[in-house]
Amino acid sequence: MHDQATNLRELMGKSQDVRVISVASGKGGVGKSSISVNLAIAMSRLGSRVLILDADFGLANVDIMLGITTRMDLSYFLRGEKSLSEIIQPGLEGVRFISGGSGVNELINMKEDQLSELLAKIVSIDAPIDIIIMDAGAGVSNTIMQVLLASSETIVVTTAEPTSVLDAYALVKTIVKRDSTHPLHVLVNKCENNNEANSVQTGFVTVCGRNLGKNINPLGLISYNHDFTAAIKRQVPISVSDPYSATAREIDIIARSILNMPNEKASQSILSRVFSRMLGVNRGTAGV
Numbered sequence: 001m002h003d004q005a006t007n008l009r010e011l012m013g014k015s016q017d018v019r020v021i022s023v024a025s026g027k028g029g030v031g032k033s034s035i036s037v038n039l040a041i042a043m044s045r046l047g048s049r050v051l052i053l054d055a056d057f058g059l060a061n062v063d064i065m066l067g068i069t070t071r072m073d074l075s076y077f078l079r080g081e082k083s084l085s086e087i088i089q090p091g092l093e094g095v096r097f098i099s100g101g102s103g104v105n106e107l108i109n110m111k112e113d114q115l116s117e118l119l120a121k122i123v124s125i126d127a128p129i130d131i132i133i134m135d136a137g138a139g140v141s142n143t144i145m146q147v148l149l150a151s152s153e154t155i156v157v158t159t160a161e162p163t164s165v166l167d168a169y170a171l172v173k174t175i176v177k178r179d180s181t182h183p184l185h186v187l188v189n190k191c192e193n194n195n196e197a198n199s200v201q202t203g204f205v206t207v208c209g210r211n212l213g214k215n216i217n218p219l220g221l222i223s224y225n226h227d228f229t230a231a232i233k234r235q236v237p238i239s240v241s242d243p244y245s246a247t248a249r250e251i252d253i254i255a256r257s258i259l260n261m262p263n264e265k266a267s268q269s270i271l272s273r274v275f276s277r278m279l280g281v282n283r284g285t286a287g288v
Contacts, residue, residue, distance in 0.1 A: 020123050020132045021258070022055070022151035025158065026167025028138040031189045032157045034232055035222070036135040037065050037095075038248070041239040042255035044094040048130040051088065052097040053122060055147045056137040057115075058108030060100035066091045067235030073101035074118070078110075084125050092240055098122075115143060119150040140174040148175060153183040155219060159190045160200045169207065176212050184208075185219040187254065197221040220254045222247060 023039075025032045033056075040050045054060040063070040068091060076082040084098070091097045101107040110118070123132065136147045148154050154175065158168035168186070175182055186204055191197035198221065205216045222228075225247040231238040239248045256262070 018123070018129055018132060020134065020151040020153075022134040022136050022148045022154045024136045024144065024148055024154055024156055024171060025138045025164075026140070026156075026169070026171040027164055030138075030157050030159050030164055031222075031228075032138065033061055033065060033135050034228070034237070035155075035157055035187065035189060035251075036133050037062060038237050038239045038251045039255055039258070040091075040095045040131075040133050041093045041237055042248075042252045043131055043133075043259060045239075045252075046255060046259060046261060048259065049128055050095050050131045050133060051125075051127070051129045052091065052095060053132055053134045054097065054100035055134040057100045057110060057143070058102065058104050059137065060102050062097055062135055063089075063099050064235060065232060065237065066097065070099045070102075073099035073104065073107070075101050075104045075106050078106050078114070078118070084121060085127055088127065092237065110143070112142065112146070115146050119146065123150060140171055145174065145178055149179050149182060153185065155185045155187055156216075157187050157189055158200075158204070160188060160193070160196050165200060165204060168204070172208055172214065172216065173212060176214050180214065183217070184214065185217040185258075187219040188221040190224045191221045192224045194221065194223065219257060220250065222250045222254075 023032055023036045036052060040052050044050045052062055054062040057074065060070075060073065068089065071089060072082060072087040074087065076087050077084055087098055088096050089099065125132075132151075134147055134151055137144050156168050156171060158164045172184060175184065186201060188197045188201050201218045201221065205218050208214045208216045223246060225238070225245065227242055227245060228238050228247050231241045234241065238245060239251060242248060
């Protein structure tokens with residue numbers, strides 16, 4: 001698996017200057033897919049050309065979160081009916097995506113060599129792309145490990161709940177066993193208490209360093225926001241439906257951190273929101 005991941009990354013580096021970021025979690029229900037979509041939108045607004053690959057093959061939901069009816073998915077490519085470029089679909093805010101399909105047998109039952117070949121072609125895709133975000137499935141299956149280790153880095157999403165943290169640790173442990181050099185970040189989502197979230201993040205980084213000998217980059221946290229859940233139900237990402245919310249701002253900060261961009265507009269954005277509320281100004285939503 002280590003050699004396979006290394007070969008994929010070497011191919012990716014030779015083919016084009018693209019950054020492949022996988023987003024993963026030890027368990028479902030932590031908001032991984034929503035974070036993938038909103039991060040992609042934030043990065044696109046910051047000037048990056050972003051493609052989302054819904055890598056939860058056969059159980060895809062990125063198209064639903066974008067509120068877009070999928071015309072084609074990866075099964076068209078596997079059957080030789082379309083090229084990868086032909087199944088790229090337009091999303092929101094300049095973000096494009098490839099659907100992993102829903103209930104499609106050939107995607108659910110892909111063999112290891114099929115998946116390896118598919119990932120190699122995706123990371124070397126001939127398209128004007130700066131960043132590929134791979135929204136992986138939850139858990140530690142071999143399929144998920146192939147997806148994660150084909151990326152240049154992985155964001156591990158957890159909540160502050162003990163079960164979520166333990167599952168995230170199990171995921172990191174599995175990744176480290178397969179490839180100890182794979183770069184990892186941790187992001188704490190659905191935080192009701194920032195102090196608790198910071199404590200969880202710090203503790204997670206410390207434990208991974210002490211027990212696994214692995215340096216984990218603390219990426220940040222996203223506060224619990226009822227509107228975040230409501231946005232998912234409306235099939236409009238919160239970065240679009242409420243771009244001036246605290247949650248959208250936290251996502252923007254994380255996107256800037258990933259892109260290594262200064263967070264220079266934080267104070268202006270906060271003041272802008274305050275004055276908008278005082279003056280009763282409806283700032284509206286960003287263009288789609």
